[in-house]
Amino acid sequence: MKWMSRATVNLFLVIAALYTLLPLTWLLFASTKTLDDLYGTPGFAFADFSLIDNIRAVSSENGGIFFRWYLNSVLYAGAGAAVSALISVMCGFAFDKYAWFGKEKMFGLVLLGVLVPTTATALPLYLLASKVGVVNTFWAVFVPALVHPFGVYLSRVLSAGYVPNEVLEAARSDGAGEVRAFVRVALPMLLPAFVTIFLFQFTAIWNNFFLPLVMLNDQHLYPLSLGLFTWEKQGNAFPEFHTLVITGSLLSVVPLLIVFMSLQRFWKAGMTAGSVK
Template structure:
């Protein structure tokens, strides 16, 4: 394709991605009458402060409890889950043991299974051990990320030369010390890449919290905003709460990607050039 054609395609793709966010930005600044009485991509009377106050006051500030829950689910889940994925990928790449290829095949099979298909079995397991409607019912499943293990194996092959590991072992480092002090710093771009994937997935997770949680105090943002949205028909004023809350929920994702983008770009290009 010619350069103008490629640029035109990228412009259309960017518009497709940004238009909903742009509409959300306009809508969050409007009062309820202006929301339905003015064009979608036009400012009316600036009402953002009142909307933010309404979100903060609703349910004695339950929105910020949901916000904290999402930060804990996504931040801790992606941080610890990314470390587990990197360790597993490193082990698959650098060690040999009986049945390694077969086990990695099961990991790849896990990549093909959609998360919604595992929600009901996870609920039944959580019910058996008595952790339904607890923080752990949502947090623990988020630590397992088959695609992260696959990606970590690929990135380990691209980032960690075997000669460096042999040199560390020759200096007397055991396997745990070699991984912690030598391999893990070299895998930092890989870890950040996996962290971003997991953080986004956990932050946007909806179906698992929906079936696991009934206590509103444990809801993540996705489920909390959904519970508000179900009341819009009976109480139209919830429209502005949902829209303003949705705008606020995008902020952590933007910050994480902006702050970690240099590691993410490095991770995505690992092994592409010898």
């Protein structure tokens, strides 16, 4: 009976994994096809293998602007996720280990921020950016990505479980200041929180579409999501853009796979270390 239940769970997980990988599998097949093969062959079947030609077409379109979008997305997502994760860990640590007037009320506002969808804040952010004068700049997309209420909540929870007060008191007794105690003692213990928030934010910023759509009109500042959208709109008049969008979408998945595969072991190791400590 136990064997049957385990087999049922594993079968369900396999089906869920296959279902999740279905769009990516179709994207892999479609990116190897010419425009004629795209509409003239089954979706999950190879035709003439034209992936290299499609990548060359993507690279040469509009002076190679696709890779400018690629670099923009790496900057938005990579730097934004790293800074956002650090800010979230610092805030979560402060909420957990320090006491000040109105702390719980302020933390309630943070939790309220978790419930607000990012699309609902796009217009207020645009109005603020227009007042400051940073609309249609790198900072209009980068700065809002640094705020991550769920990351603050997660960091507070993990700080309470992973960072014993006794360890901080011992560091202070040895003469460490608050900043040094956080950097040398607390931050290594909060590595699972940092990596988790980084992965969440990297994925969210990489896939962010609505905020760049509102903030930017210079195509040299576009991230991949917005750039591919402009190509897709042109596909209504010029069908050859459909193959460019499909190939570009496949290439856009590569950084996400690299980040998750490279950080997975650090994530697991950090969680194990945190549980021991």
